[in-house]
């Protein structure tokens with residue numbers, strides 16, 4: 001067999017380096033046998049097509065380059081010592097996962113699709129733990145201000161955050177929802193699901209919603225692994241919030257021009273047991289950045305600021 005060196009292919013992907021022209025090799029010659037428990041015959045076709053994608057001529061990896069080619073491709077998987085590594089690798093290669101077909105809500109015949117790069121890999125990359133900091137409190141209690149102070153401070157420490165603010169999300173994803181009880185619940189459910197995705201991405205997700213009902217907050221907590229839902233009650237009396245009234249909404253609510261306003265003619269259920277309470281009493285005023293530091297201390301103490 002003749003082999004000729006080819007220049008780096010146009011895609012300039014790292015895995016295409018040290019590649020020579022020649023007939024497609026058997027999977028074994030690429031060192032695939034090193035992957036215990038995986039069907040090598042099945043891999044042969046799928047991996048060759050991966051290597052060959054975008055090429056007009058078949059290519060062959062050099063004997064000594066092949067190991068690094070495979071190592072690069074599998075490094076995130078092979079580095080793990082978990083017992084599920086081989087299953088995950090096989091699933092990644094087949095493009096399917098090993099779970100069953102299911103029905104969820106109105107979605108029938110759906111199957112969960114796993115990816116070999118998982119939350120822990122992203123956390124390793126980001127050097128932090130994905131979680132949800134759920135700020136709850138009356139309108140005007142300081143949720144948005146504290147969320148921003150928290151995000152700013154964590155950002156300056158090199159930590160990746162994202163703020164989901166109720167007001168903002170109601171401009172897009174949740175613009176179909178009103179302030180009736182069932183719509184508030186749906187608002188919170190959707191934001192809980194989005195926050196869960198952010199946490200799974202390894203991001204410290206900060207939500208800023210009135211979220212007046214305990215059962216809705218509990219349902220969001222239940223979406224996340226234990227410890228990853230950090231409920232923070234911004235405990236500011238109605239009288240203080242009303243005196244602040246930055247948007248003039250309390251005034252409108254008192255005048256009867258807004259119906260069902262939280263704290264006026266709609267309920268707010270304070271958390272009965274939450275991770276952090278940030279209290280503001282009368283003239284005893286803690287600054288938003290000091291409040292943010294209290295939350296950051298909690299994150300530090302509980303290991304969320306390292307992988």
Ligand SMILES: Nc1ncnc2c1ncn2[C@@H]1O[C@H](COP(=O)(O)OS(=O)(=O)O)[C@@H](OP(=O)(O)O)[C@H]1O
Pocket residue numbers: 138139140143144166167170179183184185187188208209210211212247249258259260261262266
């Ligand atoms: N009826 C009524 N009740 C309470 N709040 C009202 C209402 N109508 C409009 N607003 C404005 O909407 C903001 C609250 O939205 P949220 O998505 O956080 O509410 S909820 O969690 O679904 O209850 C809230 O913003 P914040 O002040 O940031 O809390 C208000 O500005």
Ligand SMILES: Nc1ncnc2c1ncn2[C@@H]1O[C@H](COP(=O)(O)OP(=O)(O)O)[C@@H](O)[C@H]1O
Pocket residue numbers: 137138139140141142143144145146208244246285286287288291
């Ligand atoms: N810790 C604080 N001390 C004093 N004022 C605050 C504090 N936090 C927020 N505020 C002020 O209160 C008002 C309402 O804050 P905001 O963050 O909009 O509350 P929410 O998002 O809960 O409606 C704003 O004018 C803000 O500057």
